[in-house]
Structures are given as structure tokens and as C-alpha cells.
Amino acid sequence: GEDVEQSLFLSVREGDSSVINCTYTDSSSTYLYWYKQEPGAGLQLLTYIFSNMDMKQDQRLTVLLNKKDKHLSLRIADTQTGDSAIYFCAEIIPRGGADGLTFGKGTHLIIQP
Amino acid sequence: DAMVIQNPRYQVTQFGKPVTLSCSQTLNHNVMYWYQQKSSQAPKLLFHYYDKDFNNEADTPDNFQSRRPNTSFCFLDIRSPGLGDAAMYLCATSRYGLAGITDTQYFGPGTRLTVL
Numbered sequence: 001g002e003d004v005e006q007s008l009f010l011s012v013r014e015g016d017s018s019v020i021n022c023t024y025t026d027s028s029s030t031y032l033y034w035y036k037q038e039p040g041a042g043l044q045l046l047t048y049i050f051s052n053m054d055m056k057q058d059q060r061l062t063v064l065l066n067k068k069d070k071h072l073s074l075r076i077a078d079t080q081t082g083d084s085a086i087y088f089c090a091e092i093i094p095r096g097g098a099d100g101l102t103f104g105k106g107t108h109l110i111i112q113p
Numbered sequence: 114d115a116m117v118i119q120n121p122r123y124q125v126t127q128f129g130k131p132v133t134l135s136c137s138q139t140l141n142h143n144v145m146y147w148y149q150q151k152s153s154q155a156p157k158l159l160f161h162y163y164d165k166d167f168n169n170e171a172d173t174p175d176n177f178q179s180r181r182p183n184t185s186f187c188f189l190d191i192r193s194p195g196l197g198d199a200a201m202y203l204c205a206t207s208r209y210g211l212a213g214i215t216d217t218q219y220f221g222p223g224t225r226l227t228v229l
Binding site for chain 1: 117119146148153154155156157158161170203205210217218219220221222223
């Protein structure tokens with residue numbers, strides 16, 4: 001079945017690293033994504049990882065994928081106040097034709113000064 | 114420059130009064146999607162158009178319809194809004210709509226629908 005789970009809240013101090021975790025259930029997922037949503041705004045794609053990769057780094061962002069445990073994480077180094085947002089994990093499962101994303105409920109990242 | 118535009122950003126309607134939400138794109142993408150996001154919930158796919166082909170998710174209520182008169186525009190029609198339809202409605206586009214290749218979905222800012 002399709003299900004993506006995330007913790008609802010994460011609080012970190014400015015300058016520390018943030019690690020947002022996600023678990024998914026469908027092993028046929030091909031791509032896994034992290035989206036960011038700021039208040040009143042749409043979803044912004046941050047990064048993605050193909051299911052045959054273990055890690056992907058993009059500037060301050062590091063994505064780790066443990067396919068055996070169906071666990072995905074997003075690490076944000078040197079967290080800044082501008083990183084305060086909701087972060088959604090999403091998977092895409094090929095079903096033939098155009099495929100929509102299945103999202104988690106999102107993790108609210110709260111930055112403490 | 115805005116690539117996926119949604120109008121209006123905020124829409125208030127009355128219980129049972131039909132309402133239409135609008136989405137337009139400047140990307141010339143083949144696929145347009147509508148997602149519903151209720152408060153503190155994950156965005157949920159309602160349906161999508163691959164070019165002119167309409168694809169409904171199995172659990173999307175009949176109360177929700179969509180039209181795509183041309184490549185650039187897609188509309189979400191809610192025939193008889195109920196209180197439970199109050200949500201943020203997100204439009205997204207992608208070039209190919211294929212899960213087998215990297216095909217980013219670009220999202221608009223959303224329309225927040227309030228039902229009185």
C-alpha cells in the first residue's frame with residue numbers, strides 16, 4: 001500500500017544541523033523527493049533521490065536512503081531562520097501513465113535563536 | 114517569473130454553491146495535476162490531465178470535476194461544496210508525467226478555499 005510517515009515537528013537551534021526523517025511502505029517507489037512549503041506558499045522541490053542511490057548531497061542538503069528499511073532522511077547543515085518551513089517527503093510509484101506524488105503529512109521545522 | 118499561477122489565492126463560497134478554481138502554466142508542460150491539502154494533512158492527488166486525457170483517482174468524490182480547455186489552463190470545479198471540502202487546492206505541472214525518469218512537478222502557490 002501507499003503510505004508515507006513523518007514526525008510532525010522538529011525543533012533545532014540556529015546553526016545546528018536538522019535531520020528530518022521519513023518512512024515509506026511501497027518498495028516499488030522509483031524516486032523520493034523532499035519538498036519545502038513556506039507559510040502561504042506552494043510546494044518547492046528541494047531535492048530528490050533515485051531509489052538505487054544511497055546518498056545525495058546538494059550544498060547544505062544531504063539525503064540518505066536506506067532502501068532495506070524504507071527510510072529516507074534530509075539533513076540540513078547550518079540551519080538558518082530562513083529554513084523554517086514544513087518539509088514534505090514524497091514518493092512516486094510507477095502505475096503506468098502520468099503518476100502523482102504520495103506525500104507524508106509534513107514536518108514543521110522550528111528554528112530556535 | 115511565475116510558472117504555475119493559481120487564481121484566486123483565497124476563495125470563499127457558500128455551502129452548496131458551485132465554485133471554480135483556476136490554474137495556468139507558462140511551462141508548456143504536458144501534465145497538470147490537482148491536489149487537495151486539508152489542514153495538517155498531506156497533499157492528496159485528486160486527478161490529473163495528460164494532455165487532454167483526464168485521469169481520476171479512484172477515491173476522488175464525484176463532486177469534483179476538472180476541465181482543461183488548452184495546454185496552459187486547467188480548472189477545478191466543485192459542484193456542491195460541503196464544509197469538508199475546505200482546504201488548500203494545489204495545482205502542479207510536469208513535462209512528461211513519467212515516474213521512470215526525473216520529471217519534476219512544479220507547484221503553484223495554492224488556492225485556500227473556505228466554505229461557509
